Structures are given as C-alpha cells and as structure tokens.
Amino acid sequence: MEEKKAAILQEIPRLRRYARALLRDRDSADDLVQDCLERALMRLDNWRTGESPRRWLFTIMHHLFIDQMRKVKRRGEAAVLPLDAGEAMATPAIQAESAASREIVDALQQISPDRRAALVMVAIEGFSYAEAATMLGVPAGTLMSRIARGREELRALLDDQARRRTIRIVEK
Amino acid sequence: MNARSFTDRDIHLALDGELPEDERAAYQAWLEANPDMKARSLRFAADNAALRGLFTGVLDEPVPARLTAVVKGDAPKRKGTPPWWRMAAAAALLVAGGLGGYLVGASGFGFGPDSDDRMAELAIAAHQTFAADKNRPVEVDGSDPAYLTGWLSKRTGLKLVAPDLSVNGFQLLGGRLVPAEGSTAALMLYADAQGNRISVYVTTGGSELSKGTYTLAGGGPEAVYWQEKGYGCAVVGTLPPAELRLVAKDAYKQLLAGAGLSQS
The missing domain is CATH 1.10.1740 (Rna Polymerase Sigma Factor; Chain: A)
Incomplete structure (x- = not known):
C-alpha cells in the first residue's frame, strides 16, 4: 500500500x-x-x-x-x-510566458481534445504509439491519424497567428 | 533497395521514433530528394521542440500540497465534521471523492466575493513578511496579552482577544499592526516547540458570511479564513492542512467569543 x-x-x-x-x-x-x-x-x-x-x-x-x-x-x-x-x-x-510561447499554447488549446491528447502524449510526454493508443483506448491507426492531423492543425494555427501578426505590423 | 515508398505519414513516424531502424537511411534519402517534404519535416520538428520546451518547466515546479495530501490520505474528510468546517473543506479541496466516490466538478473553487481572496492574500503577505523574521517578528511581545490586545483593538477598532492556542502546541509570540484593504489589521504570531509559526490576521471584514481556504497560485503557506458580521480573520501557516484547520477552528471560536459574537 x-x-x-x-x-x-x-x-x-x-x-x-x-x-x-x-x-x-x-x-x-x-x-x-x-x-x-x-x-x-x-x-x-x-x-x-x-x-x-x-x-x-x-x-x-x-x-x-x-x-x-x-x-x-x-x-x-x-x-x-x-x-x-x-x-x-x-x-x-507558464512562468514568464513569452508572446511566442503564448501563441503555441493558445494554438494547442484550439486543437480538438482527442487530437490534443494524442499529440501531447507522444510529442511532449514521449510515449510510444503503442502505449498512447492503449491509454487513449483507440487503435494504433486512429492514434496515428490524430497525431498527423493534430500537427497539421497546430501548424496551420501558428501560421495563421503569424499572418495576423504581420498584418497588425503593416497596419501600424 | 527501397522496399517501399514513403509518404508524409512517415514524417510523423520518424519524428516520434516509430520508424523502423532499417528504414531510416532510405527515409533520409527520400527527404533529401523531396525538398517540400524535408521542409515539412523540419517545421514539424521545430513545432515539436517548441511544444516540449514549453512544458518542461512544469516538472520542476513544487507539487501543490493539495495533490500530495490526496495520496498521503491526510486530506480532510467530509464525514463527521462540524458544519462550518465542511464548507471550508469543500470549497478548498473538493475532497468529496475521498469518500463518496464522485466529484462534484473539476473546478469548483468558489471563494465567494473577491474581498475574502484579497483579505487572504494580505494575510499571507503579512505572514510571509513577519513570520519569517527570526529576531523581530512582532512589535509588542505576548508577555502581557491584555496590553497587546488592548493596543490592537484600539488601532483596528475591533474587540480583540489573543486566542489561547496552547492545546494545539502554539504559544503567543506577540503581535503587530499590518495594512489591510482600506484599514488596519492585527497580526498575532504564534510558534510551537518545533519553531513552526502561524499567524492570526484580524481585520474589519464583510458582513456576508463566507469561509474557505486560500493558497497563492505559486504555492506557499495556506490561509484558512472567514468573514462574518463585519469581522474578518485568516489563520496562515505552513502546516499539514488538517492540522492548520484544527488550529484555525480553535482560534475562530475564541475570537468570536471574545468579540461577543455568537457562532452561526
């Protein structure tokens, strides 16, 4: 015990x-x-x-x-x-959160919970696909596509934020 | 040589260490031959590194006491506790699950009106400033409690007593005046034989009854507070939560009795 x-x-x-x-x-x-x-x-x-x-x-x-x-x-x-x-x-x-890290954290929160969980387990927590699939209770193929889509989504969100930032700078 | 052709799926496999050892050389060659895929791979790798870097700091943060208390089993239980106490415990820790097996919600930190939070913060600040001072924690020592409470009462405009916490092993060191939100507060300091210090912070408070516990987001000492009938009090210290609650309850009773207020 x-x-x-x-x-x-x-x-x-x-x-x-x-x-x-x-x-x-x-x-x-x-x-x-x-x-x-x-x-x-x-x-x-x-x-x-x-x-x-x-x-x-x-x-x-x-x-x-x-x-x-x-x-x-x-x-x-x-x-x-x-x-x-x-x-x-x-x-x-996060302590002393910079603008750049805030953008990533924000983007991560916008990804659907299922994809977010899969991506975080593998990319941050370092679990193998097999381990993550077991913990999330999904087949390995599903896990794989959640990770792939999660990453694509994250990239698109970050690009979007960067684009908006550029527009703001131009508007000044 | 090339047993199979690669697709963008393999970028993820490679990044996550899932690509079989004997396919890695062929994969690298494929990347070199496909600049857009290589760019994609680098971008994902950079995002990955940023993600990981962002949260590593969490591992070094001190673990909040409320989490270790759950595992060690010294989180206060709801059953068999007096009513005022149950409220404070529920607000603070949501320990409902400990016995009932079901949690009301994941987030119910209801501290009521902001004024209690503010009072608890000021009480914690005062505790951190003065209780840590080994040589001169108080302005007036506790050798003459009547004199001490007379002075504190006059300056705070409250009818004050210095609670006797000796049953809990705490002796009065003395007291001092400290700032409160828009007024003055009395801070009474106590120490036990091990040198643990706790403080009892009393000020004018809201008339709405509210009770609870408070810890700064960054951790540190805990405040058990209540506000009632124009009277606000917080007991602050770094003790096991159950112990601090016992002491606070004792102090609370004595302060109420001393002020001639009945316990509701």
Missing part, C-alpha cells in the same frame, strides 16, 4: 505537465490531477503491482479529461471555469 502510494507520488509532476498541456490554466490543470489521484486511490486494487503506475494514471486522467470536455461542450465553456475565472485566466500558464 505505502509502496504504491510512493510510486504514485513520483508521477505527480508528469501528470501535472500533461494536464497543463491539455488545459492551459494552472488551477484547472491541478484540479484535473487531483480528480485523477482521488480516483486512483479509490481503485488502488486495479493497479497490478510490478507495473509502472504511469500508464495506469495517465489512462485515468485521460478519461476524466474527455468527460470534462464533453461537459464543456454540453453546458458551454463557462460551466467548468472556476468562479474566480477572471483571476484564474490572468494567471500565466
């Missing part, structure tokens, strides 16, 4: 990074991690000893993330924002 808990504690930084890439806002991301940990602790028996807790925890968190995204869609964005949304949004997702 204690060994399991210690192993879970070690995964928290990774879970926080994944959540932050998915959700941008720091408090919402940590809320997601907290939900994930609470659920994991209730189901400690589901985790086979000897296996790394990482994939198990990421799977739990992914389900929670997708649930949450569905609720957002159903109830409208405001439903899942904290009550002090103004303040939360003002908190930079």
